[in-house]
Amino acid sequence: MSLFRKLPGVVLAEFESTGSLLHAAEKMSEAGYEKYDCHSPFPIHGMDQAMRLKRSPMGYIIGTMGTIGMIGMIALTYWTNIYGYQMVISGKEYFSWQAFIPVIFAITILLSAFGAFFGMLALNKLPQLFNPIFGSDLFAKVTDDGFFVSVECDDPMYDEAKVKSFLESIGGKNVEVVKGE
Amino acid sequence: MSSNAKDLTNLKVQKELLIDGNPTFGSVTNDVSRVVESKPGKLWYLLFGISVSLTLMLFGMIGYLFWEGTGIWGLNNPVGWGWAIVNFVFWVGIGHAGTLISAVLFLLRQRWRTSINRFAEAMTIFAVICALLFPTIHVGRVWLLYWVLPLPNQMAMWPNFRSPLLWDTFAVGTYFTCSLLFWYVGLIPDLATLRDRAKDKISKLMYGIFALGWRGGNRQWQHYELAYLVLAGISTPLVLSVHSIVSTDFATSLVPGWHTTIFPPYFVAGAIFSGFAMVMTLALIARKVYNLEHIFTSKVLERMSWVMLLTGSMVGYAYAMEFFIAWYSGNEYERFAFINRAFGPYAWAYWIMITCNVISPQLFWFKKLRTSIPVLFILSIVINIGMWFERFVIVMTLSRDFLPSSWDYFSPTIYDVGILIGSFGLFFTMFLLFLRFLPLVAMSEVKGVLPEADPHHGGSH
Structure with missing residues (x-):
C-alpha cells in the first residue's frame, strides 16, 4: 500500500528488442498516450526523443x-x-x-x-519499494533481458481492451493486465 | 537469435567487440549474478579468514595506539610523519584509479571501462576508507578530531582554512562521499537484477530495500542517466583536486625536496599509476577465481597497461625533473635533499622506487609482455610496492633537514608494520564482502555496450 496515493494498475506488453521497443515508444507517443513507460535493463539511446519526454530538470x-x-x-x-x-x-x-x-x-x-x-x-519517486507492476511475474525479466511497455490505467486514453489491442498491433507480446490496489 | 548471432560475427569484423564470446543480455546477467548467488568456495573463506584476522590485528593495534599514543610508532624528532602519512597517501592514490575509470573514462566515452568500472569504484571506496584511517589515528588524541570540522564549540575556535591539512579533510571527505554516491547510483539497476532473481527471503528483502524499487522505466532512466553523467562530471575535477591537495600537505611546507610546484601533477599521475596497478591485481584475481575471462578481456587488460605505461612514464619524468630542478635552482639545501635521497641512508628505498616505478612500466612497450597475464600480475604488484616506496622516500626527506645535529634515522616498530599490514586486511575484508554480496561487474552498463543494445542494430528499425 502506498502512503500517498493509490498506485494505478497497468497494462504490460513485452517487446523483443531495443529496436522494437523504440519503435513502440514512437507509436505510443504518436497515438497520444501520456502515462506510459518503456522499461529496459539499460538505458536505450534515442528513447527520450521517441517518448517525447521533456528534458530532465x-x-x-x-x-x-x-x-x-x-x-x-x-x-x-x-x-x-x-x-x-x-x-x-x-x-x-x-x-x-x-x-x-x-x-x-x-x-x-x-x-x-x-x-x-x-x-x-x-x-524518480524513489525509494518506492512497492509498485503493482511487480505483481507481474513476467516483469522480473526487465532487469535481465526483457523490454516492456506499461500503460497506466489512469491515462486519459485508457480503455483496457483498446490498449491491449493497440499494444498487440505495435508488436507487443504477452500482453497482461496488472491490477492496482 | 540466430540472426543476431550472425550480426555479431559481422560486427566483429567491423568494430571490435568489447565483451568476448557471444554474449546475450541474459548471459551477462547470469555470469555476473552467479558469482553472488552461488556459495563462495574454500578459497574465498580462506582469504576472508586471513583478511578478517589482519583487520582484527589492526583494530587491536589501533586500540593500543589510542591508549598509549603515537609513541608506539617509530616516530622521532625530525621524522614526525612516519608511515601513517606514507600509508595515507598510498591508499588515497590507490583510490584514484577507480574514479578515473568510472568518471574520466566515462566522459571520454571509453566504453571498454564498463567491465572493470564497478569493482574499480568499490576499490576506490575501500581504499579511501583505509586512507582516512591514517590521518585519523595520526592526530594522536583522536577524541579531538572534531576540531577539524567547522563546528561551533565552547572555545569559540574555528578551524584554520588556510591549512592544507584542513583542505585534506574537506577534499578527502568530499571525495569519499561522492565516490560512494556514484558507486551506489551505478549499483541501483544491478541490485534490482539481484532482487528479481533472489530466491530466499533475506536476499529478497535486502536487495529489495537497496534497489529502492527500481523499475527500469525510461522515465527513470532519463533522470538516472543525467545524474550519472553529472556525478562523473563533478568527480573528474574532484579526483584531480584531491591528490593535488594531498600533495600540498608537502608542497606548502618549507622542507627542501617538498617545496616544489611539480608536486600536484606528479602526485596525480602517480596516484593513477598505482591505482591502475591495484585494479589490475584485483581484476586478474577476480577473473581467475570467478571465470570471468570473457568479461575482463585481454583487450581491457592491455588498455590498462597502456594507462600504466603513460602514467608511469610521467612519474619517471617527474623524478628526473625534480632532480634537475634541484640542481638548477642552485639552492644547496634543495640539492642536498635530492643527493641525499639517492645516495644517503635511504638510498635503498630510492632505488627500489626507481626500479619499480620507472623501469618496470617500460616493459609495457612490448606487446608480448603486456598481453601476458603472469607478467601483468607481477608488474602490477611491483608497481604498487614502488609507489608505496615513493611516498616513503618523500616522507623520509624529513630525516635530514636543515640542521645536521637534529638528523635522525627512522626505523619502523612492529606497530608501524602491523598497522600497514592490517590496513591491507581491512581493504581485502571489505573487498571480499563486496565480491560476495554485490555484482562485481556493472551488468546494466555491460549490456548497454553489447551490439544488440543499439536500437538500430540489425536494421530492425
Whole structure:
C-alpha cells in the first residue's frame, strides 16, 4: 500500500528488442498516450526523443545545490576569519580567499553530488519499494533481458481492451493486465 | 537469435567487440549474478579468514595506539610523519584509479571501462576508507578530531582554512562521499537484477530495500542517466583536486625536496599509476577465481597497461625533473635533499622506487609482455610496492633537514608494520564482502555496450 496515493494498475506488453521497443515508444507517443513507460535493463539511446519526454530538470537542481554550497562556504570562511576567530598567518589578510578555494571547491562539489543523488531519487519517486507492476511475474525479466511497455490505467486514453489491442498491433507480446490496489 | 548471432560475427569484423564470446543480455546477467548467488568456495573463506584476522590485528593495534599514543610508532624528532602519512597517501592514490575509470573514462566515452568500472569504484571506496584511517589515528588524541570540522564549540575556535591539512579533510571527505554516491547510483539497476532473481527471503528483502524499487522505466532512466553523467562530471575535477591537495600537505611546507610546484601533477599521475596497478591485481584475481575471462578481456587488460605505461612514464619524468630542478635552482639545501635521497641512508628505498616505478612500466612497450597475464600480475604488484616506496622516500626527506645535529634515522616498530599490514586486511575484508554480496561487474552498463543494445542494430528499425 502506498502512503500517498493509490498506485494505478497497468497494462504490460513485452517487446523483443531495443529496436522494437523504440519503435513502440514512437507509436505510443504518436497515438497520444501520456502515462506510459518503456522499461529496459539499460538505458536505450534515442528513447527520450521517441517518448517525447521533456528534458530532465536535473541540471537546475544540481546547479542550485552547487551554488548554495559555494556561497555557503564563502560565507563560512569569510565569517570565521573576519568575526569568528581571526588569525594572522604569514602576514596575509584575514580573508585571504585564495587559500580558501580548496575548501570552497570541495563543498561546491559535495552539495552538487547531493543534488545529483537526491534529485534523481526525488524525480524518480524513489525509494518506492512497492509498485503493482511487480505483481507481474513476467516483469522480473526487465532487469535481465526483457523490454516492456506499461500503460497506466489512469491515462486519459485508457480503455483496457483498446490498449491491449493497440499494444498487440505495435508488436507487443504477452500482453497482461496488472491490477492496482 | 540466430540472426543476431550472425550480426555479431559481422560486427566483429567491423568494430571490435568489447565483451568476448557471444554474449546475450541474459548471459551477462547470469555470469555476473552467479558469482553472488552461488556459495563462495574454500578459497574465498580462506582469504576472508586471513583478511578478517589482519583487520582484527589492526583494530587491536589501533586500540593500543589510542591508549598509549603515537609513541608506539617509530616516530622521532625530525621524522614526525612516519608511515601513517606514507600509508595515507598510498591508499588515497590507490583510490584514484577507480574514479578515473568510472568518471574520466566515462566522459571520454571509453566504453571498454564498463567491465572493470564497478569493482574499480568499490576499490576506490575501500581504499579511501583505509586512507582516512591514517590521518585519523595520526592526530594522536583522536577524541579531538572534531576540531577539524567547522563546528561551533565552547572555545569559540574555528578551524584554520588556510591549512592544507584542513583542505585534506574537506577534499578527502568530499571525495569519499561522492565516490560512494556514484558507486551506489551505478549499483541501483544491478541490485534490482539481484532482487528479481533472489530466491530466499533475506536476499529478497535486502536487495529489495537497496534497489529502492527500481523499475527500469525510461522515465527513470532519463533522470538516472543525467545524474550519472553529472556525478562523473563533478568527480573528474574532484579526483584531480584531491591528490593535488594531498600533495600540498608537502608542497606548502618549507622542507627542501617538498617545496616544489611539480608536486600536484606528479602526485596525480602517480596516484593513477598505482591505482591502475591495484585494479589490475584485483581484476586478474577476480577473473581467475570467478571465470570471468570473457568479461575482463585481454583487450581491457592491455588498455590498462597502456594507462600504466603513460602514467608511469610521467612519474619517471617527474623524478628526473625534480632532480634537475634541484640542481638548477642552485639552492644547496634543495640539492642536498635530492643527493641525499639517492645516495644517503635511504638510498635503498630510492632505488627500489626507481626500479619499480620507472623501469618496470617500460616493459609495457612490448606487446608480448603486456598481453601476458603472469607478467601483468607481477608488474602490477611491483608497481604498487614502488609507489608505496615513493611516498616513503618523500616522507623520509624529513630525516635530514636543515640542521645536521637534529638528523635522525627512522626505523619502523612492529606497530608501524602491523598497522600497514592490517590496513591491507581491512581493504581485502571489505573487498571480499563486496565480491560476495554485490555484482562485481556493472551488468546494466555491460549490456548497454553489447551490439544488440543499439536500437538500430540489425536494421530492425
